[in-house]
Amino acid sequence: MQLTPHKLRCPYCDARIRLLIDETAGYQQYIEDCEVCCQPMVVCVEAGFEAGCRVSLTDENEALWTDY
Numbered sequence: 001m002q003l004t005p006h007k008l009r010c011p012y013c014d015a016r017i018r019l020l021i022d023e024t025a026g027y028q029q030y031i032e033d034c035e036v037c038c039q040p041m042v043v044c045v046e047a048g049f050e051a052g053c054r055v056s057l058t059d060e061n062e063a064l065w066t067d068y
């Protein structure tokens with residue numbers, strides 16, 4: 001397990017968030033509360049691409065929950 005810091009923005013309050021992502025774990029989707037506004041953000045990690053790891057933050061209502 002290797003944690004890599006990613007800088008993102010909260011979809012609710014636009015605060016800058018620093019998340020530690022485990023890039024070796026493949027596709028992940030989980031809820032993390034914003035440390036500023038405490039709203040539940042959906043963290044979506046797509047690892048394994050040539051370009052590296054894609055991390056996106058969406059608000060809970062917009063997230064597309066998909067089974068992989």
Ligand SMILES: [Zn+2]
Nearest residue numbers: 010013034037
């Ligand atoms: Zn926030």
